[in-house]
Amino acid sequence: xxxxAFRGVLLLSLSVALVTLGTLLFTVFQxxxxxxxxTLITGVNSSDPHQAGARPxxxxxxxxxxxxxxxxVPIGVGTAIYLEEYANKERWYNRLLEINIxxxxxxxxxxYGILGLAFLVRGLGLGRVLLAGAMILTLLVLPTVVIASRxxxxxxxxxxxxxxxxxxATRWQVVWRQVLPAALPGIATGSILALSRAIGETxxxxxxxxxxxxxxxxxLLGPFTALPVQIYDWISQSDQDYTLRAAGGIIVLxxxxxxxxxxxxxxxxxxxxxx
Amino acid sequence: MASRSAVAPPALQSSRIRWxxxxxxxxxxxxxxxxxxxxxxxxxxxxxxxxxxxxxxxVVDFLTGSEWAPLFEPGSFGVRPLVYGTLAxxxxxxxxxxxxxxxxxxxxxxxxxxxxxxVLKPTLEILAGIPTVVFGYFALVFVTPWLRDIGIxxxxxxxxxxxxVMGVMLIPTVASLSEDAMQAVxxxxxxxxxxxxGNRVHVxxxxxxPAALSGIVASFVLAISRAIGETxxxxxxxxxxxxxxxxxRRTVETMTAFIAATGNGDVPRGSIEYKTIFAVGLxxxxxxYAMNIVATRLVRRFREVYE
Numbered sequence: 001x002x003x004x005a006f007r008g009v010l011l012l013s014l015s016v017a018l019v020t021l022g023t024l025l026f027t028v029f030q031x032x033x034x035x036x037x038x039t040l041i042t043g044v045n046s047s048d049p050h051q052a053g054a055r056p057x058x059x060x061x062x063x064x065x066x067x068x069x070x071x072x073v074p075i076g077v078g079t080a081i082y083l084e085e086y087a088n089k090e091r092w093y094n095r096l097l098e099i100n101i102x103x104x105x106x107x108x109x110x111x112y113g114i115l116g117l118a119f120l121v122r123g124l125g126l127g128r129v130l131l132a133g134a135m136i137l138t139l140l141v142l143p144t145v146v147i148a149s150r151x152x153x154x155x156x157x158x159x160x161x162x163x164x165x166x167x168x169a170t171r172w173q174v175v176w177r178q179v180l181p182a183a184l185p186g187i188a189t190g191s192i193l194a195l196s197r198a199i200g201e202t203x204x205x206x207x208x209x210x211x212x213x214x215x216x217x218x219x220l221l222g223p224f225t226a227l228p229v230q231i232y233d234w235i236s237q238s239d240q241d242y243t244l245r246a247a248g249g250i251i252v253l254x255x256x257x258x259x260x261x262x263x264x265x266x267x268x269x270x271x272x273x274x275x
Numbered sequence: 276m277a278s279r280s281a282v283a284p285p286a287l288q289s290s291r292i293r294w295x296x297x298x299x300x301x302x303x304x305x306x307x308x309x310x311x312x313x314x315x316x317x318x319x320x321x322x323x324x325x326x327x328x329x330x331x332x333x334v335v336d337f338l339t340g341s342e343w344a345p346l347f348e349p350g351s352f353g354v355r356p357l358v359y360g361t362l363a364x365x366x367x368x369x370x371x372x373x374x375x376x377x378x379x380x381x382x383x384x385x386x387x388x389x390x391x392x393x394v395l396k397p398t399l400e401i402l403a404g405i406p407t408v409v410f411g412y413f414a415l416v417f418v419t420p421w422l423r424d425i426g427i428x429x430x431x432x433x434x435x436x437x438x439x440v441m442g443v444m445l446i447p448t449v450a451s452l453s454e455d456a457m458q459a460v461x462x463x464x465x466x467x468x469x470x471x472x473g474n475r476v477h478v479x480x481x482x483x484x485p486a487a488l489s490g491i492v493a494s495f496v497l498a499i500s501r502a503i504g505e506t507x508x509x510x511x512x513x514x515x516x517x518x519x520x521x522x523x524r525r526t527v528e529t530m531t532a533f534i535a536a537t538g539n540g541d542v543p544r545g546s547i548e549y550k551t552i553f554a555v556g557l558x559x560x561x562x563x564y565a566m567n568i569v570a571t572r573l574v575r576r577f578r579e580v581y582e
Contacts, residue, residue, distance in 0.1 A: 003475060006476045009378060013374060014375075014382050014383075017443055018398065027413060075309050078302065078305075079306045079307040086300055097310070097311065100311060102567075107563065107567075108503070108504025108531065110506045110531050111559065111560050113535070114317075114552065117538055117552075118324070118553075122544060142310060146310070172296050200408070201406070203531070207535065231409075232507065232510075235408075243416060246412060253406060257404065257405075257406070
């Protein structure tokens with residue numbers, strides 16, 4: 001009897017998460033499905049909620065995503081290669097580096113927003129521009145990319161490195177021609193997941209001024225808003241019709257994330273090697 | 276982790292220094308320095324204006340004052356209302372995330388069939404991948420009206436709805452870390468308990484959970500840290516009105532919500548209002564960073580014991 005009760009309690013706790021997830025998706029789709037019209041995707045923001053579109057926000061989110069990948073993949077993979085293939089782990093500074101990255105991964109995203117506000121927007125004088133947004137998101141997800149890349153590098157068996165060294169390869173030749181290609185699927189999966197996390201981030205972008213009325217397509221060094229920020233903007237309007245519009249925006253956002261996740265899973269299943 | 280270092284190249288004397296190799300190593304180290312620069316940058320960004328702030332407002336007034344109205348003239352700078360708001364939301368979130376997260380973890384680790392787990396785990400992970408602005412929408416549009424329907428008198432913006440939704444959002448965090456810790460418990464311990472006549476409940480609650488305790492506690496600490504640092508849910512659903520109350524039914528303002536709400540406006544640089552962002556940000560950063568260090572220590576402990 002106690003056995004069954006305990007099992008029941010466990011299943012109940014699991015169902016709390018699953019039922020909430022179901023209710024959340026149901027609510028969003030119920031509110032937002034009717035909002036998925038052409039204007040939402042191709043139009044610009046408007047003072048009439050029925051005419052309000054998110055095109056500048058969607059474009060800015062895509063552009064920031066691409067910039068982010070261009071920044072975060074080289075830096076993140078470089079860091080991972082340094083830590084896994086080059087660094088002497090007995091040295092205090094390398095251990096500090098490792099601990100630092102673990103801790104950065106758990107710093108609240110709003111703190112990155114403060115960093116962006118203080119240095120990029122005001123300090124460097126970059127202003128409240130799309131490039132600053134991409135840079136702040138890069139720093140935000142950098143630890144994620146580093147951790148995923150390190151795991152991918154660590155999964156490459158040592159016999160491959162030893163074989164290459166035996167044939168006279170230098171350290172970089174071993175890394176570049178043998179280890180990195182073998183680790184690529186894991187790195188790609190981790191980077192795509194980092195990208196999908198960055199795309200959903202709202203708070204740091206609000207801090208650097210993305211919460212603003214934009215009625216034109218974004219440029220690299222111009223003011224911008226992003227899709228989640230646009231959603232927040234609509235939610236915070238008192239007009240109920242804007243709230244519904246926000247639900248439409250959420251469906252678009254979730255759609256983008258779903259596609260990215262599918263791609264990540266595809267890459268992992270298709271290319272990942274088992275050693 | 277530290278036990279396996281990268282393979283060293285053969286220890287033969289190289290005929291000449293390979294400058295290209297050195298340059299590459301330098302560039303990789305430079306990449307690694309970006310994250311160091313980020314930490315230093317965060318510290319400088321927070322400390323300098325925060326120190327300026329504390330020159331004008333004493334630390335004692337900041338920590339003990341009971342009113343937060345920095346944008347008024349003359350302003351009041353007692354951070355307690357913001358801390359109370361944060362605590363109210365965090366308390367609700369943890370009350371949801373800890374029991375249900377732990378329950379899910381025990382089920383996944385000790386009860387679920389391997390195939391069931393393969394389906395359940397990714398489904399649970401979906402929750403972790405949903406943007407927080409979406410959770411905020413859900414809390415405001417669904418949970419608050421639902422709370423009123425079942426007879427709980429809540430304000431339109433309230434800590435309860437935000438906390439409940441945040442708690443569910445954190446279930447995967449607690450569940451996946453705790454499950455990792457339970458999976459790291461060697462089967463020999465379970466077999467031993469069964470051999471002594473224990474049943475599944477005994478094994479789960481008296482053997483596996485105690486053996487995995489440091490990892491489980493780490494997952495709780497991490498969840499608390501994330502609850503304190505979460506911004507969008509509270510900004511949308513808990514309100515932007517600092518109130519000195521721990522009653523989760525009321526409208527509150529958390530530290531994060533204050534930062535976001537003040538940071539987006541055009542607060543003039545160098546003004547005391549501008550500096551408050553950094554003083555509150557520093558409080559937040561110190562609180563979460565300390566908890567993260569505790570969590571990583573705890574995690575390392577359970578890994579060392581069983582691997």
